[in-house]
Amino acid sequence: MLLLSGPNMCGNEWKYVKDCLDTGWVSSVGAYVDQFEKMSAEFAGTKYAVATSSGTTALHICLLMMGIDHNDYVITPNITFIATCNSIKYTGANPIFIDTDENTWQMDLNLLQEFLETETEQRENVCYYKKDGKRIPAIMPVHVLGNTCDMDRLMALAAKHNLVVIEDSTEALGSYYKGKHAGSFGLMGTFSYNGNKIITTGGGGMIITDDETLAKKAKHLTTQAKSDPFEYVHDEIGYNYRLVNVAAAMGVAQMELLPSFIKRKKEIISFYKDALKGVGDISFQQVSDDVNPNWWLPTIKTNRQRDVLKILNDNKMQSRPFWVPMNQLRMFKDNIYYNKTDRSDFVYKHCLSIPCSTNITDAELEAVSNKIKEVY
Ligand SMILES: Cc1ncc(COP(=O)(O)O)c(C=O)c1O
Missing domain, CATH: 3.40.640.10 (Type I PLP-dependent aspartate aminotransferase-like (Major domain))
Incomplete structure (x- = not known):
């Protein structure tokens, strides 16, 4: 896996x-x-x-x-x-x-x-x-x-x-x-x-x-x-x-290793952004110019979320949907949830995180990208 x-x-x-x-x-x-x-x-x-x-x-x-x-x-x-x-x-x-x-x-x-x-x-x-x-x-x-x-x-x-x-x-x-x-x-x-x-x-x-x-x-x-x-x-x-x-x-x-891990996370997101450019409706997390993120967990947004999750996990490439929004959990269903059009549900139903361990190889990144492309 x-x-x-x-x-x-x-x-x-x-x-x-x-x-x-x-x-x-x-x-x-x-x-x-x-x-x-x-x-x-x-x-x-x-x-x-x-x-x-x-x-x-x-x-x-x-x-x-x-x-x-x-x-x-x-x-x-x-x-x-x-x-x-x-x-x-x-x-x-x-x-x-x-x-x-x-x-x-x-x-x-x-x-x-x-x-x-x-x-x-x-x-x-x-x-x-x-x-x-x-x-x-x-x-x-x-x-x-x-x-x-x-x-x-x-x-x-x-x-x-x-x-x-x-x-x-x-x-x-x-x-x-x-x-x-x-x-x-x-x-x-x-x-x-x-x-x-x-x-x-x-x-x-x-x-x-x-x-x-x-x-x-x-x-x-x-x-x-x-x-x-x-x-x-x-x-x-x-x-x-x-x-x-x-x-x-x-x-x-x-x-001691953190700077090299951050560097690798940034290489991983660049790799995925290049490899998945123009593939179906895939897009990535939007980041403002003021933010320099660690790109800890590369995540994509797509209408085909469940199909991509299935093909990756079936092929032993661990990928996960986003968290179930808090207001949808039993313990919090009566809590105050301030929203207009419940974008949380949209994010939950469209986003998924894809393999990105810092020791992943470029060949493995390529294999993941190719599997994702098979869905579209
Ligand atoms: C957003 C967020 N908050 C809190 C935690 C809690 O951290 P821990 O698992 O170390 O208790 C995590 C990580 O698991 C997290 O991702």
């Missing part, structure tokens, strides 16, 4: 993991965790980075630190991976879904603006949903597939309506908007290192921020909120959400 986006362990992973095993530093304290954090902050251009057990737990901690609870709403796009919304639900809050732009597949900012202007009101610099008077303290934009929306506009809207921005930049390691790294716009951003991401630690995540207090608090909360170095004193409800050293060792090795 040609994996959709599999791990590529071609650097110092074995060496650094062996070092952990040889020295016994395998758990949540260890030099690789610190080094991985340092490398991540440097790469993203933030002052701090705090390693977590996953991207989902990173998002959960960010929301907790903002005091978000069951009386609140958090705005997020309707097309995202479930983890975004799960992290919101863990706090007891409810996501408000904004429809997606059918070309960039990011949150539609026209709809966001309209929603904020017509459905919310400000009281003492706090945003409330007019209909039930509940607070909307935060917005969680998702940089879907490593692309971003117009971040200037999003940040301005958030500032105007007093929304804290927590970026679900889990897919956007190596993506930039006007030269600034995704995840570094909001108060906090996050990365994921699960097996299909541009770099992987098997499972893991990161919170990035410029705020020292939040960085310290994140470390505290992810390590059971222990407040005394000797006694088992804990000053609040904490979480066992810290990344372990043996995973961070992989992370350090993968960070």
Whole structure:
């Protein structure tokens, strides 16, 4: 099976993991965790980075630190991976879904603006949903597939309506908007290192921020909120959400490879764009000139989505449809979904991601492209 986006362990992973095993530093304290954090902050251009057990737990901690609870709403796009919304639900809050732009597949900012202007009101610099008077303290934009929306506009809207921005930049390691790294716009951003991401630690995540207090608090909360170095004193409800050293060792090795992985992802998208040019109605994710994406997961849009999915998967070339839109999931069917013509459903029914592991060969890319062409 040609994996959709599999791990590529071609650097110092074995060496650094062996070092952990040889020295016994395998758990949540260890030099690789610190080094991985340092490398991540440097790469993203933030002052701090705090390693977590996953991207989902990173998002959960960010929301907790903002005091978000069951009386609140958090705005997020309707097309995202479930983890975004799960992290919101863990706090007891409810996501408000904004429809997606059918070309960039990011949150539609026209709809966001309209929603904020017509459905919310400000009281003492706090945003409330007019209909039930509940607070909307935060917005969680998702940089879907490593692309971003117009971040200037999003940040301005958030500032105007007093929304804290927590970026679900889990897919956007190596993506930039006007030269600034995704995840570094909001108060906090996050990365994921699960097996299909541009770099992987098997499972893991990161919170990035410029705020020292939040960085310290994140470390505290992810390590059971222990407040005394000797006694088992804990000053609040904490979480066992810290990344372990043996995973961070992989992370350090993968960070060393990240520039080459980004380069390869860009070669892969160029290859597909050339090979599939003019084939049927196929088009690619629209990216503005302000965005330099990591092209983490090349994805095409076509009326023949199910046919292409079938021919590729039947031929052991793993390909996947887009996520089922959040409003279509059982848990969220009664949530607020702000839309005009339900573009999320359109994106879901037309888009599919195609094989793009960083160790895929050009011959394999050609084989995938040829299989796709057979459909048309
Ligand atoms: C958009 C999005 N949000 C959140 C996550 C959660 O990350 P993780 O799987 O590391 O918990 C992922 C990745 O799986 C994701 O793609």
